[in-house]
Amino acid sequence: MNSLITFRSILHTAIVAGVFSVLVLILLLVDGASRLNKVPMEASQFVELRKQFVEEPNNVELRQQIQVMDLALRQEYFREQHFTVIGSYLLIGGIVLTLIFGKWATILRRKLPKPKPKLPGPDSDELLSHTGLRAVVLLIVALIGTSWAMNATYKSSLPTSIEELASLNATSNQTLEDAKIEEALALPDLPTPEEWQHSWPNFRGPQGTGISMHASIPTTWDGSSGDGILWKAPVPLPGVNSPIVWRDHVFLSGATDKERAVFCFDALTGDIQWRADIKPDPLVVVAEVKTTDDTGYAAPTMATDGRLVFAMFGDGLLVAVDFQGKERWRQSLGIPQRNSYGHASSLVTHQGAVIVQYDHGTPDDELSKLMSFDGATGNPNWETVRSTPASWSSPIVTTSNESAQIITCCDPWVIAYSPKDGKEIWRVNCLERAEVGPSPVYSDDVVYVCNDTAVLAAIRCDGTGDVTDTHVVWTVEDGLPDTCSPLVSKDFVMTVASYGALFCFDKKDGGDPIWEEDLGADFISSPSLVGDHVYLFGRDGSASIYMPTADECQRVGEAELGEDCVTCPAFQDGRIIIRGVEHLFCIGKTESESS
Template identity: 35%
Template structure:
């Protein structure tokens, strides 16, 4: 009888273990948000938004897939307990069987030979090893089940979003996938991972971007979604995800949208560190509490806010870390977007200096949020974002502020060179074009700087200066031959990159705070009213057309294959054709 029980318990444990492993792989291959059948139906719904039968079919398939998914997770939990029980019973049965089969020796007649002693010892080691292996298998399976259970985040605050042509939808579940390997350089170039794109200069190589749309009528709008909190940060895009931030005096949030349909996949609150909950910065309405744009490496999105809090979330809403840089001393509000380089988050943290604090360039470890290095800067408060440039001889982090353009080594923070300027309240970020750093010092001049110098290069490495086209808010954009500057008063000036000479100058019916973007050979300039002027990047002004968001905007456009993402005062827009 004991023999039968031992055999049955072993077979039972083996079968349960095999079924659990099969269930684990099944669960990982059937995440609810990754069902191609549902995605196909959603695509069909865009063409027939009033098809109620199609909507019901999507709901039914979605519900069925989720029920199957959660049922599988429940069965994994039950299976873990059954496997553990079966293994324990099998070990007990085998031990009992071995004891019962032993012939009781007569001490007077039986003398243990050396080989018998060795065999007994080997048997004990085999039984002990087998027990350890089975117990380890049970524990590992349990861990796999727990990891699968964490593959779904249930967001208690159900987000309702309006998707163009689809009505109100609820999304309460987000699939979790482990961090993949670091992306390649080509991945950064095909996405829009940071403020003003992969180079920080507002340029995209895509030539199939749309040139006609209207936000009010919905013409040329794939979808538009209301953003929960206000902000002046621009969208960043990686694959099927769009990230944006929003904040007010009390709350700071990071948002993740589905780039295909605008669904708000998750919202994560960025809570201040303990003891800093009442940390409220001084901001201007033209800057607000969420002006810096996020940056992503394709696995984690990093965001910084006006109060000095910086967060890191993976693509599935798991908080990686939160750091507190301190309250920025900035009379208009903090606006510098972070830059990513070699596993470090680089932050231009310029300070007004009222209480003796100095401006700094800070590098945080992208994986942990811990400070790697910091470098003091000889400047006061400013509003530009730094850019990372590749000179061919190495990378440089170029920063702008009142009085100086300064280049740093992004790996150590060491100052490489500087140019003394005369600007004040500097807001435009620099760009790198035609082998030159082009910097607009507000209330001063435009400087074109050769980046191969060392130390103070004010007298030796300034290729040209210009007083024509000095912008005050928007950053310039260039195709490598020409460079374009947008002034808040509604004027756009085109200069020659090599000489700095004016090529053309034109006034528009609008005001410009948003930085222009270049896609292919077309420049997109968003006005504060939401009108978008599209013209060729050419030596003669040639208008292509004018489009409209239907609401005000001070944010820069983000370009990906065949689409433009823009943030308005209220909504996030995806522009293109279905």
């Protein structure tokens, strides 16, 4: 055996191991180069399938196809990783063997060095002192050259000093401020009260009551067949906010986790007049917005002051867009914290100010705020910190005893604020232990609030301070909704209970329900009143029209939207504009049908 382990066999082993190492190295390099910019989950076919799935979320076959491809892509990725790991070990093994056997071979044939005889002449120190000097000088030149190259390569875009930075900031801020003021001055005057009343400028109409001033509203339609539908337009981005209407414009917003936009539809034709893509706030772009599928990223209903439209998104971004689709200003209020469903409170305007109820967090962390912004410029008017937890109810602005009040609902308070300075006027404790969703409704100096697990309460609005013991006119515990806001007519207060029943109470006394009607459907959309007809849109798109009386509830019409619906309708003269999950519908009769 010893005779076999000769110099040549060891040398051959070293050569074979060396060649083997080189081959493995080449394979690894080729494999690595081919995978350099490869991201498994970005395979074109996979991306296409996922895009398709967004459009067809109920396509089970497609879903399975994506699952299979997802698995295959990941397996392929890890197989490649496995290949690299094994290859690396083989390479290391090969190199180590090459070195060991190479060294072994060298040792077997080790020869003593043969120093060359010293020649007469200058010694190495002498040579060093001459040549070394030149080499060091060359190094100095190289170092200076490197410094010059570094200076030439790296240029700073920052100001040269902090003073210059401060000066630039001051100039920039002044310019922005001037531009804002100039734009604000160019805005038209606020609309007249008449125009306001005949529009649908915010959630549930001009007063947030869900009551339309218009008449001649249809009671039958079929969204699938198109009967009674004036137009039907697809909504490009999802959102559970309701449409608002100003003159011939219908506004709504939509958003996903990646994009958000405000849309303006032509109220007469349904054509999209413009789409304003809203860039996410760079300050929160990387933070995760927590929301649920039911709430999404664009739950708050927009509002308009007749000059600009205002939209808010799930990441706390408030934007103002003019009627031509140009973004005029924005305020980032920060991502809502500890808000289990995502932000949903709608916007409301009052005399050119935008009111935002931004409830999130817990009562102790004081994250919740009620804020007012100048609608023209976006400058904050005031903000009031609220020691309340997250809520999903929308504020209303109303007048009581000639003075305006902002009325808000949260757990456990109903609180009224002054729109002038945000100071609290009164509060009532009646919504304890509730995840507050329904919005308050004001009628005849009384505000009606309700929530599942709490009560339906009628509260007089002329108090100050904590008026829990003095200003609650009545409370009832039947027919409590978890999402739908109440509807208050001339004589009745109606609620849609969370289990799908319409309850009717006496407006003055509350008491036991006058009647209740099993609706047989699930409801998110709040009821609306047109004339003496109550319009109800079920989650499945079914619509019921009732006429409430002191004795009974008469069903006067039924209709189908043809797709799910979780939003509230907006009303125009003779028309209903309602947002389904996929389309925006305009329900009404053509001029020929009307005549």
